[in-house]
Amino acid sequence: MNMLSLNVRGIDEDHKQRWVRRLCSEYRVSIACLQESQLGLLSSLQLNIRNCWANNNFGFELIEATGRSGGLITISDDEVFIVSDSIKSRYFFITFGRWVGINTEIAIVNVYAPQAPSKKRRTWEKLAQIKSSRVAIWIFAGDFNVVRRRDERVNSRFCRISADDFNDFIFSCALHDLRMGGYKFTYFRPEDGGKLSKLDRFLVCDNFMECFPGSSVTALAREFSDHCPIMLKTSCEDFGPRPFRFFNSWMLKAGFQDVVSEAWRKFRGYGNGDAFLAAKLRFLKKEIKK
Template structure:
């Protein structure tokens, strides 16, 4: 069901409209797209040069939440309406879709177009995906539970070349070496897992056929339990993978077969997806343009400063004592390193090569 909206200005009339639309949408047994000029904003930053009506925004947001709608991210300009004097601007035009529609069209997005003589910008709904190249390396906690992974990491780490005298550069080099080999191992493991699942299901069907005939023995029954346990273990590891990607509490929010879960996962992907960037007032979507702009931005941020620098008076009226100075410069103990690492959550990362502390706990920390 597609609903086109041109909302009234009067707050009482708008509230009546939200109630009517909520009734229609909640009665509809299917997907919904609602779009148009809602004459209302959701947050204070959606307005410029005009007063923000907190009550009106709360009622509007309540309507959106009660109908299970998700707002489609708009690329391009931040505001869709502009007064002719250009002193007042607001984001009044939007797209909303039902949660399940994100499962069907995960790459759905919107974009604002040029206004020309109108005071409103047209908005375009579309599904588009851009390829920004290989994704960065990420360590997933469920890898630790894969059979053979711990032994593989240990052997690979011990065989990694150690050619740099600098300890930190040597660590980074070994992590880079390990990362490349983990990628290959995980890819091979996925292929083996697909084959293993097929074989286990085939064996389960054969065992069920024997048991259903009434000719099964305790041996077949025990074997069936072993096959089921193996399948459940594989399914549990897969669930851990999806749970980390979705960043939700698995035992509370449900399993990967629920519409809720897929809605959360696809909503996160939709929100984090980079659809384009404004460069000198012009919206650019081509991956090469976007990546080049990001590269230029951070090159400027981290470039070597100019020769003209501020002079700092190094004559400080208060200084630390000799004992404090020695305490700051002393060697860090293994116990201090362990305490610092153990105090971090599993989803935190110390920086190099995408490894999280979920990886460091069982693998690298014992090395110290």
């Protein structure tokens, strides 16, 4: 299962629809959670969701924006995720359903959190209440409009109260903040020398970790938004067997670094890049065994 989350900052423009469609096609996305669609009633009816999806097998639901602020859209592949019901709020949209091949119910929470700390706190309390009332594999995705630590912000004010409230929500709900590869920060504003924050993330429950232990999250390049798309993959890429095991204790042996450096320097090989590297690693293994 591949899942996309993106604060798109307005989806009623053709180039942004094509951007979302390309991401969904390239990464074989089954569920897309879009925040800040900025769609009211009229524009919602006029928007062709098909422009945002890679094939004709999809369903979607949305929460309208208030003026030009907010708005949520969740799109899913009908052949992979069968929707049963949903819960809507101004700041989150929960979709319940069944994933083909998995018997446990899955809850997808598309989040666009408010700015005010007091409203954030009430949002976390409401989400915690809903989660505790229903057994499912819970996946929270979106723009949480808050950071967890001071080092997740650059050139902008760190609010300790909001961070503590958010961390309390994560701990009380027993959620896991999946480590993110790619870009360290997901939001960029160029004013005042450039402001960077990690506002977007995936949070998952224990049941998710048991079912998908090899999951990974990657922040992709920003193109048409000030937020990075973030991608959740539940399966590990298979690159074949590892060349050899490496134990950290080896680095404590006298002369070990010299052996590695010398082997790396004196190797001579040929062929294309992957074959050359594989041969070089085999040579290194042989030298280490000596």
